[in-house]
């Protein structure tokens with residue numbers, strides 16, 4: 159029997175369309191000649207940590223059944239970012255919100271995204287009980303959005319979650335975090351911000367029937383001005399450089415030669 | 429030069445056989461030979477249990493035994509030259525001295541071709557790893573034969589090219605080994621066989637002569653195309669030292685989908701429909717039967733499909749598409765893929781769309797999963813590529829790599845299983861599984877029998893049964909792995925006497941003393 163006191167959970171999962179890094183690990187991100195950004199003319203897909211976030215929301219529903227009332231995915235980005243929402247919907251989210259930005263505008267920064275999310279959360283009639291986000295996006299690696307959102311909303315936050323257990327009756331959640339030398343468990347009250355770590359789960363494949371169903375699920379379109387927010391960047395990128403090229407190795411014939419080479423390179427004392 | 433031919437001509441059919449069985453005898457490597465090799469090679473390039481090198485026997489075991497630990501040689505000496513000149517000098521010496529040589533690449537071959545039968549000298553190409561040239565305009569890459577396939581792929585990636593072949597062993601196999609086995613692999617459907625993409629070869633012939641055919645021409649009609657003979661010769665005609673190969677432009681957008689089929693009979697109509705819908709962007713169509721899938725998943729190869737997607741599936745098909753350009757084509761590709769998926773999952777309206785199919789009002793697939801990210805793309809491929817490894821983790825594998833009509837794939841697997849059952853061998857302590865998977869696009873089935881141990885009893889149940897089965901389909905007993913030592917006796921199931929006789933004459937022409945990889949390909 160379902161506990162009567164339980165409030166039905168509404169879960170929001172912000173997702174980011176990011177530069178697809180690799181199919182082959184060998185495909186490299188290239189820095190633009192002006193050193194202000196990277197070549198974005200490559201493949202895109204959902205940020206992997208965000209995929210984990212969607213998966214976790216869907217798993218919560220599988221576990222808690224009807225106690226999860228809604229799972230909404232949201233993205234802020236150009237028209238093409240809608241693909242990412244379709245992926246989220248195919249994985250099992252119920253509906254989506256697309257805050258569409260012009261194709262030409264620069265990618266929004268964490269603070270802008272956090273403000274947009276706050277505005278969105280405040281618009282939700284049924285409220286939001288749980289926001290699950292990736293701990294970072296692997297294109298800019300900022301790793302700030304979740305924390306900023308928690309600050310703006312004044313909600314508790316549990317970052318780098320490797321396990322999440324939600325108790326809707328008590329309106330609280332237990333989160334396990336991987337820390338240096340072990341695991342740390344924290345207990346938080348809902349509403350709550352959770353950011354996902356790599357080992358939280360392994361995202362499912364989207365099955366064809368679910369991809370078909372996803373096409374019929376609603377995507378609400380909004381503009382930044384609908385939310386009364388300004389996404390103009392406040393940070394200036396001064397320079398992006400590629401990591402130094404790896405030097406080719408060489409083979410040595412003997413231990414003595416190895417030591418001599420190490421000394422030459424100044425790695426061991428003379 | 430054609431002395432052998434004259435002999436053969438005059439002999440009646442039965443004598444040809446007997447003649448073929450008389451193996452020439454070879455001289456073992458001696459300390460005197462080692463002294464000569466020390467003049468040719470630096471000390472680090474010689475491994476030998478003989479004095480004065482005295483390498484421990486254990487250090488030679490990776491060279492003497494094959495990847496599956498099925499074939500075992502007793503060679504005393506492994507030479508690892510760095511240059512074509514060194515190879516040439518070694519071979520000249522061995523030819524004069526009557527020492528037999530086994531060329532060895534990454535030793536990932538599956539038919540025992542790369543390990544000695546007795547104590548032949550092993551010539552490993554592993555130290556020949558230079559990329560000689562690359563032309564980013566034509567995509568032609570010229571490399572030493574010892575370059576690892578994956579290393580060449582990595583080299584090409586920043587130039588937006590890919591190797592025209594790819595296979596599960598890519599991290600260990602060498603381009604010279606690939607050419608010598610005429611490896612097929614996962615990209616053949618799209619880029620064709622090595623007979624097309626290899627443009628030139630440098631080969632050290634069995635007398636030590638260097639045959640330089642390392643051209644970088646796409647077109648060259650100047651008489652007999654000799655290099656073709658070395659593609660798939662499995663080291664019996666000479667040692668490939670350099671390869672010139674045409675790389676393909678890297679597809680900018682790839683995607684894959686794993687489809688779950690209710691019954692095997694749907695594979696062919698599905699293949700037809702997929703070809704029709706995806707046409708030039710179709711780059712792979714791989715078949716996996718349910719048992720092969722389960723073995724792969726059991727041994728942790730790739731991420732398993734969701735349970736509800738596997739339910740009721742008799743087999744799976746992995747379809748890959750590769751599009752030309754970026755964003756724009758990616759959308760086109762997605763659209764086509766979606767359209768296909770629409771068609772495949774639509775049950776009622778199937779009639780109008782698939783009227784040509786046999787059972788038009790039944791869906792061809794139960795369901796399927798479409799990769800959503802690069803990680804999932806690799807995970808789906810890992811299931812297919814991981815079967816070889818899963819099979820060998822599960823037990824001892826009898827591997828039959830056959831070409832037969834695609835419509836008979838399942839029948840061949842079922843008949844083989846039945847054969848083993850009728851011999852009472854289908855039990856946990858004998859044969860554990862009979863699985864089928866392979867390259868539907870190329871008509872190539874991998875029929876694998878997983879046993880608890882290699883036993884004469886199982887072998888007798890399988891051979892010549894499987895070869896006769898293949899012959900009954902007018903198929904090939906070796907689609908892509910080659911003949912090696914495993915199938916020399918079975919060659920007549922696929923090649924007629926005239927063809928075999930010509931092969932023997934060619935062998936005698938290049939290698940009159942028979943020192944080059946004896947006992948392989950031809951008996």
Ligand SMILES: Cc1cc2nc3c(=O)[nH]c(=O)nc-3n(C[C@H](O)[C@H](O)[C@H](O)COP(=O)(O)OP(=O)(O)OC[C@H]3O[C@@H](n4cnc5c(N)ncnc54)[C@H](O)[C@@H]3O)c2cc1C
Nearest residue numbers: 533534535536537541542596602604605611612613663668
């Ligand atoms: C996991 C796995 C997956 C595989 N998948 C496929 C597949 O999809 N398709 C396929 O076709 N094969 C496949 N194979 C088998 C395939 O034949 C080999 O992996 C590969 O092509 C052999 O290369 P190698 O460098 O390891 O050669 P080796 O195994 O060392 O040698 C193979 C043969 O070539 C000869 N040889 C090697 N190098 C030279 C040279 N430089 N000059 C002259 N002769 C030489 C050897 O004498 C031997 O006869 C697979 C093997 C494994 C282990």
